[in-house]
Amino acid sequence: MPRPLPLAFAALVGSAAPCSAQLLVQGIRDLDFGPVIQGIATSVPPTDPIRSGQFYxxxxxxxxxIRIQFTLPTRLNGPAGARLPISFGANDAMARGTAPASAPAFFNPNGAVVYQMVTSPDANVWIGGRVTPAANQAVGSYTNTIVITVTIL
Amino acid sequence: MRFFTKVSVATAIGLSLAGALEAQTSGTINARAVVRQPITITAGQDLDFGIVLQGSPRTIAETAAAAGRFDATGTANANVNVNFTLPANLVSGANNLPIGSWTGCYNQAAAVNASGCTTIANMSGTTATTFGNVAGNGRLWVFVGATVSPAAAQAVGTYTNTVTLTLTYF
Known part of the structure; x- marks a missing residue:
């Protein structure tokens, strides 16, 4: 069950939204772990200004x-079919409205969350995570897709 | 009456589906990582000034046989930043021997500094380079030189200190 977080975007409660208006969702920045070393797990927090993934x-x-839900990979795909485990923890996602008064709200990207837009009609969502390369992990580049789905309730 | 009901239901379902589609939208980004081998650095050779005389500065060039040398391995062709932590003095008990004018170069193909060694322009800053590819292995040899400046009344003795090389993938 989605967890309602009605105060996530704090303070100002405005008028009801017209349901027929369009909803815009954009991927802004990749979650980029950069170089990681064989056998050493590497984490990126959602607050990382360079490496965290970002949606708007x-x-x-x-x-x-609205309800926010991610479709998260469990592996990044690398050279010659190699796979790199990736995981997401309890506070690896952070949402914040674009208004100056908006406070960041951390949540677990593995589950859906419900917000009410109370300080701004738009927001950014950042996501971090953790990759765990094996000691004999094949060197090379790994990638996979993170999808965010926003639904107006 | 029955036909009317069916039409009404169909219309209602159509409107409901249209509304649901418009109220849900997705966005996509990638998660990316680049796996690298651990970097290993071993001390290939100390920077050795040998015997120096009071009042006579002595320089060992990074291309000299007595230059210091680090031997590093990593992922072939991977980008790496080169940084040094350099002492201002060599130390012998309570006595200091000033050392400075650091110079350096790196070689990606062989453990030699006479040729094919690329000069490191700023020893106190960051130098970007790559590991070489030597028979499929990432290799990098880094050489350092410097000048020691003993005072005329420099205390005699053996002076040492540590030069640290840090390599970081980027």
Whole structure:
């Protein structure tokens, strides 16, 4: 069950959103672990200003209730079919409205969360994670896709 | 009456589906990582000034046989930053022997500094380079030189200190 976080974007409660207006969701920046060493787990927090992944979404207006849900990989795909385990922990996602008064709200990207847009109609969502290369992990580049789905409730 | 009901239901379902599609949107990013071998650095050779005389500075060039040498391994062709931690003095008990004017070069193909060694322009800054590919192995040899400046009344003795090389993938 999604966990409602009605105060996540704090303070100002505005008018109800027109349900027919468009919802915009954009991927802004990749979650980039950079070089990682064989046998050494590497984490990126959602607050990392360079390496964390970033999404942006805009709802029809203040007061809109939305659900955020990720589709997360469990492996990054590398050379010759090699796979690199990736995991996401309890506070590896962070959402914050674009208004100056908005406070960051941390959540577990493995589950859905529900927010009400109360300080701004738009917000950014950052995501971190952890990769765990084996001691004999094949060297090379690994990648996979992270999808965020925003639903107006 | 029955036909009307069916039409109404169909219309209602159509509107509901249209609304649901418009109210849900997705965005995508990638998660990326580049796996590298651990970097190993071993002390290949100390920077050795040998016997120096009071009041007579002595320089060992990075291309000299007595230059200091680090032997490093990592992932072939991987980008790496080179940084040094350099002492200002060699030490013998309570006595200091000033050392400075550091010079350096790196070689990606062989443990030699006479040729093919690329000069490190700024020994106190960061130098970007790559590991070489020597028979499929990432190799890098780094050489350092410097000048010691003993005072005319420099206390006699054996002076030492540590030069640290740090290599970081980027």
């Amino acid at each position: 979404f805009r709802t029809p207006g203040l007061g809109t209730r």
